[in-house]
Amino acid sequence: MDREPGSTRGSVPTSRPEAGARPAPHTGGGRHEHRWQILAVIGIAQLMVVLDATIVNIALPSAQRDLGFSDGNRQWIVTAYALAFGSLLLLGGRIADLVGRKAVFLAGLAGFAVASAIGGAAGSFSMLVAARALQGVFGALLAPAALSLLTTTFTDPKERAKAFGIYGAIAGTGGAVGLLLGGVLTEYLDWRWCLYVNCVFAVVAILGGARLLHAGAPPDRPKLDVPGTVLVSAGLFCIVYGFSNAEKHPWSAFLTWGFLVIGAVLVAAFAWWQTRAAHPLLPLRVVLDRDRGASFLAMFISGAGMFGVFLFLTYYLQQILGYTPVKTGLAFLPMVAVMVVASVVTTNILVPRVGAKPIVPLGMGLAAAGMAWLTALDTTSGYAAHVLPPLLVAGLGLGLIFAPAMSMATAGVAAHDAGVASAMVNTCQQVGGSIGTALLNTLATTAASDYLVGKKPSPQVQAQAAMQSYSTAFWWSALFFAIGLVVTVVLYRRGAPAAHRTDGGAIHM
Structure with a gap:
């Protein structure tokens, strides 16, 4: 395998593509004139994968009543997907480097659609779990192929910044979109549509990807x-x-x-x-660059911390304020809007001028502040006065984290390593999310149990115990982001990235 010229800061590539030249199939990922349509296709695929982590949560109670499985088995609907997805991401990324990103991307889409259709038609608990695991397998092919296609399609620094701003916004807000969409589908149609809807996303992305993306495997592909x-x-x-x-x-x-x-x-x-x-499988040159390593850690930490927003604030809105699933999803929309704007502005204006060092740590600090602010909620709090302000602060923080971290994590990577570098981004976020969910759930449950000791379990006491558990989860989420602030301040290099240097279609920053 060739050494990656862009792996050392300040390296100079041996060649520079001519302006307007069509990139080679293995580096371009798509025709130059169709790059923004390709971004739309990639965005649809990424949204499908990300929202699937939360959209099914909304459908779980209805699915449980329909299929008759126990509370103890309910977790496997979520866990089966997470296990397959999280454990196979690096392999999926390397397969994209070996076989070709278009083929893997389209195969991932088709497989995800078939698995979703099986899950939607499931007549038993075991069939639904198997379908969710199959979704995870094809998601592990799809997610890194999508990000590596984005990395190799956009080679102009300014356009790359815009593309990653949009992509980062989709990755960061997909969970909230899943809550809203899951609520609408479950409330007005049927829980099965929370799975069937993936088929619609997949068909649109397959048609677009088949027409726009370059075929063929990279000529310098590595061995498995x-x-x-x-x-x-x-x-x-x-x-x-x-x-x-x-x-x-x-x-x-x-x-x-x-x-x-x-x-x-x-x-x-x-x-x-x-x-x-x-x-x-994962060349050390991919992870040992300081900016890239800092970005991987930023994705890991933010993946763990943001569940404090999506998971426990969802519980609070529904169980304490009595929101319906649809109203809960709508309550997150202002946060989604702030994240989208912050992601696009950050990657287009701020990072090119000052670099990631002040931006990502600032995002960590704002996210920590937003989570700490949420600890002030109580059973009498209102949405506009008490929930919305910290939600907007946390959304701004996450918007400053995701797009820059994703862009820096894949910048300067050789074309034949783009898939595995992209897989590492997804792996960090997925494993971070799994760890965050488990830790926060355990700490929150313990806090509620400790509060109930020696008290009569009246409705008021139960509500206060729930508030104690939410507050504990918010404090720990704030701690995660505070750790992220320190880590990213220490690891990120100072100064604007050297975005003008290219290597095989990737920007070296």
């Missing part, structure tokens, strides 16, 4: 690192499974700590193997 693939897939599976079990089992149970230890050992063995493999 089979031992590395087995180690990291098994390790990530154990980590996600262990944290998923923490929601139902104590931390002292082997199903929790045992899988976490095994997962950590396997991931450590994977890291060791990558230093010795002739064709590593």
Whole structure:
């Protein structure tokens, strides 16, 4: 495998593409004149993958009544997707580098649509779980292929900034969109449409992708690192499974700590193997660049912290304020709007001028402040006066994090590493989300139980216990973002990125 010229700061590429020249199929990802249509196709695919993590949550109570499964089994509808998706992302990214991004992108879309149709038509609990796992498998193909297509399609610095601003906004707000869409579909149609709707997204994206994207595999494609693939897939599976079990089992149970230890050992063995493999699955040059490493950590930390907004604020709005699923989704729309604007402005204006160092840490600080502000909520709080202001602050913070971090995480990566670098972004966010959900759920449940000790369980006391659990989750989310502030301040380099340098169609920043 060739060394990546853009992996060292200040490196100079051996060649520069001529203005207006059509990129080679393996680097361009799409015809130059259709790049904005390609962005729309990629955005639709990314929205489908991201919103699927929350849209099904809204449908769960209805699905449970329809299919008759127990509360104990309910978590598997969510966990099956997370396990397959989280553990196979790096493999999916490398397959995109090996086979070609268009083929993997379209295969991922088609498979995701078929799995969604099976899930929507499920007549039993086991069929629904199997469909969700299959969604995760094809999502692991689709997500890194989509981001690597974006990385290799947009080579002009200004256009790349706009594209990543839009893409980052979609990635950051997809969870909130899923809550709204899931509420509408469940309330006015049927829970099964929360799965069927993916078929609509997929068909539109397949038609657009088949027409616009370049075919063919990269000529310098790397070989597959089979031992590395087995180690990291098994390790990530154990980590996600262990944290998923923490929601139902104590931390002292082997199903929790045992899988976490095994997962950590396997991931450590994977890291060791990558230093010795002739064709590593995750070349160390991809992760050891300071800006890139800081971006991966930013995605991991924000993935863990933002569940404090989406998960526990959803509980608060529905259980304390009595909102319907649709009204809950609408309540998040102002936050979505702020995130979209912040993402686009940040990547187009701020980062090119001052770099990621002041922007991403500022986003972490604002997100921490917004989460800390949410701890002031009580059972008598109103939306406009008490919920909306901290929601907007948190949304602004997340908007300053996602788009710059995604752009910097994939900038300067050689074309034959674009898929695995993109997969690493998704892996960090997915594993961070799994860890955040498990930790916050456990801490919130413990806080509620401690509050109820020695008290009569009246409705008022139960409501106060719930508020105690939400407040605890918000405080810990604030702590996650505060840690992210420190990490990104230390790791990001000072100054504007060197966006004018290119390497195989990727911008070196």
